[in-house]
């Protein structure tokens with residue numbers, strides 16, 4: 382199906398489906414305020430700079446960028462296979478797990494096929510679905526901001542090709558529980574791919590959270606998505622991966638952009654896996670900050686969803702606009718999700734302190750759930 386854009390005067394035929402693609406709203410940069418250190422708490426990035434050892438590897442890899450990188454990403458695939466204990470032909474990499482997810486949708490969906498996911502969830506899901514010409518089936522979160530897996534199972538039709546389970550969920554931070562995910566998987570037809578997006582898995586401390594890798598081992602229709610952007614602090618290098626059956630992995634390798642992973646990104650990721658203990662100490666520090674922030678906010682009377690990620694979600698409804706502004710005035714940029722609420726990344730302790738102060742001073746009487 383093609384449509385000619387009118388108005389712009391362009392004669393170029395563009396797919397009609399593109400008109401349905403929502404815009405990606407990226408987290409804004411920190412404000413610039415004279416005399417004030419400002420903080421970006423809008424993109425769930427790691428507040429720590431890369432490890433010095435990783436920066437060294439990046440600098441060294443930079444001397445090789447006159448050459449194309451290794452198309453098979455051999456060193457990283459090998460390192461990941463060793464790190465998580467899965468066969469090489471079950472791992473595929475991409476320029477962020479965002480790219481891998483888009484490939485999964487393109488590999489499974491024809492025009493009009495359906496992709497089921499919770500809503501609110503990750504911004505990218507409706508975008509990648511619409512680009513593929515597929516239909517997004519958004520299943521509302523429960524009142525306590527968790528995936529409604531029963532409703533998601535009920536939303537599966539014979540057009541459904543893919544279901545996404547985002548755990549912990551971006552932006553609400555809640556994780557699904559083991560028993561409910563197992564019960565859900567038992568209801569999903571084996572021809573439907575279930576993508577478990579674990580972008581924040583390293584920050585999870587709830588013992589009731591499922592081991593997605595174990596589920597991929599027992600269910601050939603499960604694919605696990607992970608990224609180096611969050612816990613590993615390599616968001617700017619664009620690197621993520623999927624763990625899936627060899628059939629799904631072969632489809633991912635076929636749909637990958639050739640040479641998408643630069644030598645710089647690959648070597649940085651390999652070095653980060655080797656330095657995981659050091660990175661894990663930082664993850665532990667972020668989790669401790671999350672717990673500290675949540676405890677302080679709870680003491681102020683806030684009732685927030687249980688976050689297992691490196692951010693917290695304020696279910697403010699339309700009052701989110703005033704909260705976002707109050708944060709901004711204090712030098713903090715946060716991420717508002719429409720009239721549902723505001724997501725704030727756990728950042729440097731000073732930024733977190735300031736968030737606690739802003740939240741404590743905020744007039745909560747105007748809050749209605751969005």
Ligand SMILES: *Cc1c(COP(=O)(O)O)cnc(C)c1O
Pocket residue numbers: 425476477478479480503547551578580607608609610611616619620621
């Ligand atoms: C950040 C994020 C990703 C990963 O993004 P990339 O940088 O493309 O790897 C994937 N899923 C969710 C839910 C995220 O929040």
